[in-house]
Amino acid sequence: MTYCLAVRLNAGMVFASDTRTTAGIDQVSAYRKMHTFVWEGERMFTLLSAGNLATTQSVVKQIELDNASAGEGISLRTVAHFYQAAEYVGEINARIQQRHEGMAQQSVNFEASFILGGQIAGQPQELLLIYPQGNFIEVSTESPFLQIGETKYGKPILDRFLDASVSLENAARCALVSIDSTIRANLSVGPPVDLLMYEKDSMAVQRQMRFKANTPYYASLRKNWIEGLKGVFDSLPRFDWEKTGQ
Amino acid sequence: MTYCLAVRLNAGMVFASDTRTTAGIDQVSAYRKMHTFVWEGERMFTLLSAGNLATTQSVVKQIELDNASAGEGISLRTVAHFYQAAEYVGEINARIQQRHEGMAQQSVNFEASFILGGQIAGQPQELLLIYPQGNFIEVSTESPFLQIGETKYGKPILDRFLDASVSLENAARCALVSIDSTIRANLSVGPPVDLLMYEKDSMAVQRQMRFKANTPYYASLRKNWIEGLKGVFDSLPRFDWEKTGQ
Numbered sequence: 001m002t003y004c005l006a007v008r009l010n011a012g013m014v015f016a017s018d019t020r021t022t023a024g025i026d027q028v029s030a031y032r033k034m035h036t037f038v039w040e041g042e043r044m045f046t047l048l049s050a051g052n053l054a055t056t057q058s059v060v061k062q063i064e065l066d067n068a069s070a071g072e073g074i075s076l077r078t079v080a081h082f083y084q085a086a087e088y089v090g091e092i093n094a095r096i097q098q099r100h101e102g103m104a105q106q107s108v109n110f111e112a113s114f115i116l117g118g119q120i121a122g123q124p125q126e127l128l129l130i131y132p133q134g135n136f137i138e139v140s141t142e143s144p145f146l147q148i149g150e151t152k153y154g155k156p157i158l159d160r161f162l163d164a165s166v167s168l169e170n171a172a173r174c175a176l177v178s179i180d181s182t183i184r185a186n187l188s189v190g191p192p193v194d195l196l197m198y199e200k201d202s203m204a205v206q207r208q209m210r211f212k213a214n215t216p217y218y219a220s221l222r223k224n225w226i227e228g229l230k231g232v233f234d235s236l237p238r239f240d241w242e243k244t245g246q
Numbered sequence: 247m248t249y250c251l252a253v254r255l256n257a258g259m260v261f262a263s264d265t266r267t268t269a270g271i272d273q274v275s276a277y278r279k280m281h282t283f284v285w286e287g288e289r290m291f292t293l294l295s296a297g298n299l300a301t302t303q304s305v306v307k308q309i310e311l312d313n314a315s316a317g318e319g320i321s322l323r324t325v326a327h328f329y330q331a332a333e334y335v336g337e338i339n340a341r342i343q344q345r346h347e348g349m350a351q352q353s354v355n356f357e358a359s360f361i362l363g364g365q366i367a368g369q370p371q372e373l374l375l376i377y378p379q380g381n382f383i384e385v386s387t388e389s390p391f392l393q394i395g396e397t398k399y400g401k402p403i404l405d406r407f408l409d410a411s412v413s414l415e416n417a418a419r420c421a422l423v424s425i426d427s428t429i430r431a432n433l434s435v436g437p438p439v440d441l442l443m444y445e446k447d448s449m450a451v452q453r454q455m456r457f458k459a460n461t462p463y464y465a466s467l468r469k470n471w472i473e474g475l476k477g478v479f480d481s482l483p484r485f486d487w488e489k490t491g492q
Contacts, residue, residue, distance in 0.1 A: 153402050155399060156399050156431050161475075161476075173482050177479075185401045221482055228481065236423075236471065241453075
């Protein structure tokens with residue numbers, strides 16, 4: 001499994017992903033699931049991936065090849081607007097799955113999902129989820145985050161804290177806590193954790209970092225979170241009989 | 247869906263369940279999923295149920311009929327030990343599903359899962375999870391809780407706080423927070439919430455309560471939890487550039 005999430009805020013966008021890839025419990029490795037395509041001052045796209053690793057790698061490779069091609073064929077470099085970028089990535093995703101299915105002798109799940117976020121100069125920030133079928137949905141204004149992979153463990157913290165007015169840094173901390181909770185609860189999600197913060201209208205990536213389990217900031221965040229939670233937990237209201245000693 | 251959990255502690259056991267039952271998004275109602283069978287001073291069983299409502303109701307009804315039968319046939323009233331109780335409930339569960347499948351013209355999911363906990367005088371407290379197939383597993387000493395239904399949203403808080411040394415009241419608060427997080431994250435889980443605290447070796451039920459969304463204790467617990475979390479969140483360590491104002 002995998003856990004990736006992204007948040008669209010008034011101030012910008014935050015992207016976070018784990019790196020664990022499993023093909024059965026005895027084949028566990030680390031792969032980057034966050035890919036960034038930047039033309040500084042012009043456009044920035046960040047792609048998060050979940051699902052079949054051969055599919056997601058082929059999709060990313062095809063995007064890179066198209067970006068590098070000299071012509072003006074469709075690519076993230078040339079799309080006129082974000083909606084076109086989403087159609088383009090969705091179509092590559094569907095096409096690669098079909099090709100792999102056509103070659104396969106056995107029934108295998110080739111599906112992959114993506115979160116695509118970014119901004120083209122002069123246009124608004126966009127964030128959307130691309131399904132294995134190639135179609136996609138936009139993030140909502142009311143709950144400004146999208147998740148793919150092992151999404152449930154880390155959702156309560158996002159539900160409780162995220163709205164569009166949150167700062168980039170607070171949303172990043174929230175994303176790290178959400179991923180850490182998932183890592184603790186589920187073996188198929190694991191560090192290192194990739195984090196990217198994008199400032200609205202910058203068309204550039206200012207803050208991108210990778211946290212291992214023992215990276216000082218991440219370790220300190222986890223320690224503070226668990227100790228803080230313990231404090232809250234200890235101060236929750238007592239039942240009636242605890243107060244009276246009955 | 248449903249969310250039920252139970253915890254086995256040195257001090258006793260805690261059981262908690264939501265009450266929402268859905269058959270499609272346009273058929274939502276409230277049913278009790280916690281059933282208690284007590285012979286004071288002799289034995290106490292608590293059963294939590296998830297899955298097909300017709301199956302779980304039939305299982306509970308069969309247990310009640312067997313308890314009420316005058317003879318000494320197998321029932322929760324007569325089983326010699328907890329393992330026999332689990333086999334008995336597992337067998338009823340599997341048999342009822344087979345019967346319903348035999349009658350059905352269409353393919354329907356008749357599966358149900360149960361958590362069965364309790365104690366027979368002179369024997370240890372027991373807590374186990376009964377699968378739709380009728381087989382079962384015991385709770386582990388290391389992570390002393392079991393969950394059925396929509397289990398993922400509420401698991402991180404249990405992972406972080408529960409071990410066998412926790413008090414009954416603290417485990418009850420932890421269970422309530424776990425259920426509340428799930429209710430916020432998933433429409434198929436909803437209040438009222440049933441809670442039962444069992445004191446080890448009492449063979450009786452001292453504390454059993456139902457919380458609606460606006461029950462003062464539950465409302466106060468939720469308010470304190472969310473405000474406390476906000477406080478922890480606000481005090482998490484800053485990134486380097488936040489400290490220097492860069």
